[in-house]
Structures are given as C-alpha cells and as structure tokens.
Amino acid sequence: MHYDVFNGDADGIIALLQLRLAEPKDSTLVTxxxxxxxxxxxxxxxxxxxxTALDISMEKNMGGLKVALESGVSVFYADHHKAGDVPTSDLLDAHIDLDANTCTALIIDQLLNGRFHHWAITAAYGDNLIAKADELADQAGLTSEQKSQLKELGTLINYNGYGAHITDLHFDPATLFNELLAYDDPFAVIADKSSPYHVLKMAYQEDMAKALAVNAKYQSRYLGVFELPDEAYSRRISGVYGNLLANQSPDSAHAVLTENTDGTYTVSLRAPLSNKQGAGDICSQFATGGGRAAAAGINALDKSELDTLINSIESYYR
Structure with missing residues (x-):
C-alpha cells in the first residue's frame, strides 16, 4: 500500500496536490x-x-518513521519544521529545509521544476510567507489582482485546517484535497462557482468579523495577546487571525489564545515578521508546545502558565 501523509493546512494540502497532479497514484490519505x-x-x-510524508515535523514523528524504516517501508519526506537527527537509511528520501522563508510546497515546487508554480505560490501565501510569495509572483509575471486572488485562496485553504476536531472544519482536509485535485491551476478553482473556494470565503468572512470584535487581553510594544472564547469559530479562525495581526503590526509578536473545554488554552504564536525567529523555541518550553521559527503553538496551556508565557515572549523579543 501507499500512504500519502500530510498536514491538513494549505502547505500540506498543496504540497501533496503538486505531487499528485504530476504523478497520480492510488493511495490512502492520512491527515x-x-x-x-x-x-x-x-x-x-x-x-x-x-x-509520502509532507509538512509534518520529522522530530515529532521520529518514532513512527523509525518503525516504518525498520519494517522495510520506503519513505519520501519533505518538510520545513524541526527535524531532529535525520535517520540514515537507503529507504529514506528526505528533503528538509528549515529556512524561515520557505515551506513544504516550495520544496516540492523545486523538485518539480516549477511545474505547478501557481499552486506553490498559493501555498506560500497560505503559510503567511507573504514577502516570499509576492517575490515569486512578481517573478512569474502575475498582476496585482492575480496576487491578491492567490493570497486569498491560500489563506482560505489554511483557515480550513484549524480546529480541535475535524467536526470544527468546513471540509475534512482529505476531502478538500480531493476536491482541489480536479484543478491543475488555482485560478481555475476561483473561477468555478461551485468550488470549495466560495464556501470557504463566506465562512471566513463571518468568523473573522467575530474575531476582529475582540479587544486585546494584553498589549505592549513587543507583544499583543488576544483571547477567543471556547467556540468552533474561534478554533477555526485562530491561526489565520494570528497571521492577520502579524501583518498589521510586523514589529510585534502576537499570541492568540483559544479556550479549550478543559479550561486550558490553545495558543497560536506568531513571531514578529521583522524578526522571524524564536516562536518554536518559546513554545517548546511548554509540555504541549512546538513549531517553527516564525510560527508555533501550544495545544494545552494551563491558565496559570499564561504569565510565564507572556514573560518568555517579551524577554525574547525585547
């Protein structure tokens, strides 16, 4: 059997989308x-x-990866998160790039020699690599309107991935992948009135309006903290809301807190866009935290630890 294993956000979905548009394959989707x-x-x-493993930290999957290799399973692995010590094996084909200005879909784009380059640019926008995506779009000769369209589509696909459970999402990521696989170019998705783009656009606007009505819980020169209630819309919007805040105030870090049913917080942390480092290290100090330099999170932060988190963020970026 072949397994396509991928993160349910824009980067993971579009990384796999490029591969399967280039090389269709019967597979079991795991996301x-x-x-x-x-x-x-x-x-x-x-x-x-x-x-095929895409956009999931090798470090977090090391146990499963070693079992796979020891079982005689061949693994193609592409990612931009913390990898740990990459195993040495003839069965492992690893493409890991930790640069803060890349994402998994851009790694795949290079391997495919830009065959589905517009999709890769869409993923970069969705992963909040706005400057990089703009640069690539300009090099590709896209107009300002086309850049705006790809940015919106990438953001919407990314927005769909956030939630505590699949039931929080508008589309199961595997379903969304299969629907997008019908389009070899992202502009075709936008042009099709029956595509997921139009469903997600309306839902995104409703959720974002609610988030934008929330005042900051904590605000300083270095950090803005925003708390969202224990509701499905909060879990859906938290990541892209954090990206929006980061783009609005690029010299500040931002933390979006979403209250969990057990009283803990889910945390989405964005490093300042002018200093895209440290978010993963900060979140890794907490038991359920991790991520990459520019964007990271904590799955369950006890409320008693919030002051510690704020102090850690402020100390890092001060």
Missing part, C-alpha cells in the same frame, strides 16, 4: 486538523509499503 501532526504512528505498515 487531520492542522495541529494533528503525529501521523506516522497511526499507520499499520508492512514490508514493501511506501509513504
């Missing part, structure tokens, strides 16, 4: 909400199986 990243350990593998 989940954006924060569901320990996916390899869910597989029941046999010698001779193959895996």
């Amino acid at each position: 989940g909400v954006k924060r569901d990243i320990q996916l390899l350990e869910k597989l029941k593998l046999h010698a001779g199986d193959t895996i």
